[in-house]
Amino acid sequence: MSFSVPHGDEYLDVDLPGCSVTVAELPGGDPIDVREAAEDAVADPHGEPLADRVDGDDDIAIVVTDVTRDAPDGVLVDVLMDELAEVGVDRDQVTIVIGLGLHGPMDEEQIEDELGEYADLAENHDPDEVVEVGQVGDVPVEVYEPVAEADRVLTTGQSEPHQYAGFSGGAKTVVIGAGGEAIIKFTHGPEMLSQDAVKLGTIDGNPFREAVETAGEQIGLDFCLNVLPGPEGFLAASAGDSGAVVRDLAEDARDALAYEVEDEYDVVISGVGAPKDAQLYQTTRGITYVVLSDGAPVKEGGRVVVPAVLDEGYGSGRGEDRFYDWLSNADDAESCYQAMLEGYEPGAQRGFVTVRSLRHADAYITDSEDPELVEECLMHARDHVADAVPMGSKVLVVPKAPKTLLV
Incomplete structure (x- = not known):
């Protein structure tokens, strides 16, 4: 089954032969003026x-x-x-x-x-x-x-x-x-x-x-x-x-914006798109909004895959710096999470919820301009979405995760 996910201001067409794919279609509504x-x-x-x-x-x-x-x-x-x-x-x-x-x-x-x-x-x-x-x-x-x-x-x-x-x-x-x-x-x-x-x-x-x-x-x-x-x-x-x-x-x-999750999935492909996917700090919403939702569709030990541009690196600002310092200096998600439970400076909270999510599922950031940054920060980089999805996986696609309520 082929589908599209946001990537910056455009969309990526993805095909996952051999996988069972469900797309989270939202009720939506008529756009207003x-x-x-x-x-x-x-x-x-x-x-x-x-x-x-x-x-x-x-x-x-x-x-x-x-x-x-x-x-x-x-x-x-x-x-x-x-x-x-x-x-x-x-x-x-x-x-x-x-x-x-x-x-x-x-x-x-x-x-x-x-x-x-x-x-x-x-x-x-x-x-x-x-x-x-x-x-x-x-x-x-x-x-x-x-x-x-x-x-x-x-x-x-x-x-x-x-x-x-x-x-x-x-x-x-x-x-x-x-x-x-x-x-x-x-x-x-x-x-x-x-x-x-x-x-x-x-x-x-x-x-x-x-x-x-x-x-x-x-x-x-x-x-x-x-x-x-x-x-x-x-x-x-x-x-x-x-x-x-x-x-x-x-x-x-x-x-x-609500989508009722009726099953667990090996892989959730989480779309973010512009402007948030310009930087890793905001891109991680594609991970946390899936793992820490009421619906929680990705099974323990599964994967969340987020295509992102990352032309702004991890982002600019005090909060983004603190986020990067925590994740890039961590050995693993569990130890980082335990350390952050003791406290952290404001702005680093996106790191906290990210490592909290990574304790449950791995994260793969694909199609980015900065794969080295991704690998520095406890996540995995792949060239394309299909490269991050194992053959035979049961997959849920959430095209616009920050605008979706998984229940």
């Missing part, structure tokens, strides 16, 4: 309309996602700017903050591509230039200074299945994307991530999500505009109170 859906969502929000939350003399911070996400932030910002103009907010009262977390900064070309006419209003978040605005337990909630100083804080982005938060988006874009190391360390540390309720697709009762939403309230997040990505295009938009927005889109996601 993002601008029209966003305008409708802002006109009918969860909670008060934006016009009732903002005064004409307010200084506004809009926190958007970075290049590791493929959210249509430029369109969403444009919709918000139209609404702000209606209440008398001028362009020069708005600062757009790119929520990097501990990822590397975006360059001028990337910012222009994402934000278009609003690129001149944008600046990269700096996790070292933060102001404490509250606490979650004993942990300080810090946020990038321009966000802390704004009269009103808005956010755009997408709500999609997320390894820790259940679904991304909402307050997470501000709390983590524009936050300081303390809250990132707390929410992404081994004590938090080893809890059963911290998992893909789970919101209610998820302590990670609860911490993020509490921190968002302390930061003063006023309004959220998010979209739901689907297999092809975007499927829905929602606006208003951030927690309600995430829950709204999560309900749509469970209808559109």
Whole structure:
């Protein structure tokens, strides 16, 4: 059986003769016109309309996602700017903050591509230039200074299945994307991530999500505009109170993105695609989203195969550096996992969930520009997908793993 899997901005055609192949087809849905859906969502929000939350003399911070996400932030910002103009907010009262977390900064070309006419209003978040605005337990909630100083804080982005938060988006874009190391360390540390309720697709009762939403309230997040990505295009938009927005889109996601796993497989081929497969840090989502899902389709000792470009190596940024240091210096997944249980610096959490997954199944990264890097980091490199799949294997293909709920 032949099939296609994402590889950068294109697709690889794969044929596995002699294997039993099942493709995880998602219910999906009809793609929306993002601008029209966003305008409708802002006109009918969860909670008060934006016009009732903002005064004409307010200084506004809009926190958007970075290049590791493929959210249509430029369109969403444009919709918000139209609404702000209606209440008398001028362009020069708005600062757009790119929520990097501990990822590397975006360059001028990337910012222009994402934000278009609003690129001149944008600046990269700096996790070292933060102001404490509250606490979650004993942990300080810090946020990038321009966000802390704004009269009103808005956010755009997408709500999609997320390894820790259940679904991304909402307050997470501000709390983590524009936050300081303390809250990132707390929410992404081994004590938090080893809890059963911290998992893909789970919101209610998820302590990670609860911490993020509490921190968002302390930061003063006023309004959220998010979209739901689907297999092809975007499927829905929602606006208003951030927690309600995430829950709204999560309900749509469970209808559109869930695939019921009915068996165990020798091999799972996990598609990631652009922009995430440009770097190993983000590519490992193709491993962890499969192994640590509720459906958990790959049998113990099996393989997860992820085609990826890796033209950016392991990635750039503080978090990516820490991820690479842990994996490249480890002898094996089990010893690395046990060492990381004792603690690690924020950003290294992607290494933690990766080695947690590698204790269950081997990972093969194929079709990459940097096979040496893959081999350095406890994974195996192969030239092509077919080279990583033993003859006679029972195979599940998950074409877009980061946008799939395996249940």
